[in-house]
Amino acid sequence: MLLHDTALIYGRYLRQSLRSRFALLFGVLMPLLYLVFFGPLLTGLPLGERGSSWQLLVPGLLLQLGLFGASFAGFSVIIENGQGVVERMRVTPVSRLALLLGRVLRDATVFVFQAVLLVLAAVVMGLRAPLAGVLIGFAFVALLTVSLGSLSYALAMRVRTPGEFGPLINAVSMPSMLLSGLMLPMTLAPGWLDVLSHFMPFRYLVDAVRDAYVGSYTSTAMLYGVLVAVGLVALSVTVGTRVFRTSGA
Amino acid sequence: MAIISTAGLARTFQTKLGPVEAVRGVDLTVREGEILGFLGPNGAGKTTTLRMLTTLLAPTGGVATVAGCDLATDPGGVRRACGYVAQSGGVDPQISVREELVTQGRLYRLTKDQAAGRTEELARDLDLTDLLDRKAGALSGGQRRRLDIAMALTHRPKVLFLDEPTTGLDPGSRADLWDLVRRLRDEHGTTVFLTTHYLDEADALSDRLVVVDQGVVVAEGTPSALKLRYGGSIDASLQDTFLAITGRGPASADAAPVAV
Numbered sequence: 001m002l003l004h005d006t007a008l009i010y011g012r013y014l015r016q017s018l019r020s021r022f023a024l025l026f027g028v029l030m031p032l033l034y035l036v037f038f039g040p041l042l043t044g045l046p047l048g049e050r051g052s053s054w055q056l057l058v059p060g061l062l063l064q065l066g067l068f069g070a071s072f073a074g075f076s077v078i079i080e081n082g083q084g085v086v087e088r089m090r091v092t093p094v095s096r097l098a099l100l101l102g103r104v105l106r107d108a109t110v111f112v113f114q115a116v117l118l119v120l121a122a123v124v125m126g127l128r129a130p131l132a133g134v135l136i137g138f139a140f141v142a143l144l145t146v147s148l149g150s151l152s153y154a155l156a157m158r159v160r161t162p163g164e165f166g167p168l169i170n171a172v173s174m175p176s177m178l179l180s181g182l183m184l185p186m187t188l189a190p191g192w193l194d195v196l197s198h199f200m201p202f203r204y205l206v207d208a209v210r211d212a213y214v215g216s217y218t219s220t221a222m223l224y225g226v227l228v229a230v231g232l233v234a235l236s237v238t239v240g241t242r243v244f245r246t247s248g249a
Numbered sequence: 250m251a252i253i254s255t256a257g258l259a260r261t262f263q264t265k266l267g268p269v270e271a272v273r274g275v276d277l278t279v280r281e282g283e284i285l286g287f288l289g290p291n292g293a294g295k296t297t298t299l300r301m302l303t304t305l306l307a308p309t310g311g312v313a314t315v316a317g318c319d320l321a322t323d324p325g326g327v328r329r330a331c332g333y334v335a336q337s338g339g340v341d342p343q344i345s346v347r348e349e350l351v352t353q354g355r356l357y358r359l360t361k362d363q364a365a366g367r368t369e370e371l372a373r374d375l376d377l378t379d380l381l382d383r384k385a386g387a388l389s390g391g392q393r394r395r396l397d398i399a400m401a402l403t404h405r406p407k408v409l410f411l412d413e414p415t416t417g418l419d420p421g422s423r424a425d426l427w428d429l430v431r432r433l434r435d436e437h438g439t440t441v442f443l444t445t446h447y448l449d450e451a452d453a454l455s456d457r458l459v460v461v462d463q464g465v466v467v468a469e470g471t472p473s474a475l476k477l478r479y480g481g482s483i484d485a486s487l488q489d490t491f492l493a494i495t496g497r498g499p500a501s502a503d504a505a506p507v508a509v
Binding site: 005019082083084085090246 | 325329335344348
């Protein structure tokens with residue numbers, strides 16, 4: 001039943017995404033701009049990491065894509081709440097977990113698709129990385145999207161207007177991006193900033209993808225990255241399902 | 250036989266300004282095959298009661314059964330037995346009528362073929378056949394309402410909850426909707442639980458009325474019984490009867506300013 005319901009909800013929202021092809025491509029614009037206009041600045045800098053500057057930057061941009069994209073996913077639920085669509089579905093016997101999973105799996109599909117476009121563009125710019133590492137990077141994008149999407153939907157079910165939602169998401173996503181070292185590695189940071197950034201879960205994900213991009217698949221950073229990513233998914237999906245089950249403000 | 254019965258059903262919302270008792274203890278019984286008009290002033294707790302009876306909102310007090318299923322212990326049973334049309338409807342304007350109806354059928358666990366068949370059937374019953382491939386957003390108000398109701402009838406529910414179903418409809422569409430509600434009851438024995446602010450609608454359609462005010466039931470009975478008891482005569486208007494029940498009669502002549 002869960003599988004049936006999830007597939008149904010996934011299909012509905014994937015068709016919705018496919019109807020707006022423009023939005024589908026537009027999401028990749030911000031990281032693409034960073035790639036083209038910011039990436040070249042790093043090529044000659046001593047970044048103290050293994051591999052080229054592209055192997056450092058592209059993992060950060062992938063997670064930036066997931067971070068900004070998925071954390072705003074909840075906007076669609078605010079609109080649907082206004083239309084009564086969410087309530088109409090919650091009156092049916094459909095699994096509450098499926099109402100969430102169908103949506104976040106759609107998001108994961110869309111963002112992995114955008115991630116593929118971004119990596120292709122990066123290859124043109126000069127990125128060279130092992131295929132397995134690139135695939136691992138996509139897996140992290142998917143996991144990050146599922147967790148952030150779940151939290152975003154949960155929050156969106158609790159707020160009433162897009163006006164409340166937008167600033168809140170910005171207030172969380174900007175520091176998350178800076179503190180996780182998406183643009184430049186935190187190893188360059190002074191001690192206090194490095195310590196602070198360890199409290200930001202996304203840092204572990206970025207470090208793991210950077211390791212994957214230089215082919216070190218069995219490092220400690222990779223282990224932490226996987227643990228944090230899976231932990232985030234479990235936590236967020238639990239919170240999100242709870243909200244879809246009980247929400248009724 | 251009672252298809253809905255509630256005892257002390259209550260919902261308190263916690264807000265920053267303290268608890269708000271939206272529904273303070275509703276006791277009511279609805280018989281199978283009845284059309285029940287659920288009336289009350291704005292903020293009386295009508296929608297909150299409906300949302301509890303359809304499992305959207307957990308009660309903070311009291312008990313209820315719908316179609317033999319306990320609200321608290323068997324919400325799945327309640328969901329299978331009832332259909333709900335909210336004030337706002339509940340379709341995505343970007344999606345075609347057919348896709349919405351088929352998806353709705355699938356949400357009620359019909360197979361693809363069954364859902365497609367049921368869609369044709371509902372479209373025929375509710376005069377939507379020519380509109381199946383239009384986007385929901387392109388329908389007129391009356392057509393939209395028929396679609397909302399078709400969605401709620403997908404699984405042939407025993408109880409249909411309608412929250413202000415005719416608000417915003419033109420007189421012709423309202424009359425069509427009244428016919429539809431009567432037909433549902435007469436042909437399928439569906440119990441209809443509807444809220445409305447149009448007292449002519451309540452009068453014309455309901456077998457029985459329940460009036461709530463400030464979160465409790467303040468009167469119930471057939472329209473004529475209520476008119477006789479609260480309006481003073483069986484010929485009283487339901488308007489005056491309603492105002493007498495809720496104690497919000499027109500301000501007395503002395504109190505009203507003669508000129509502003």
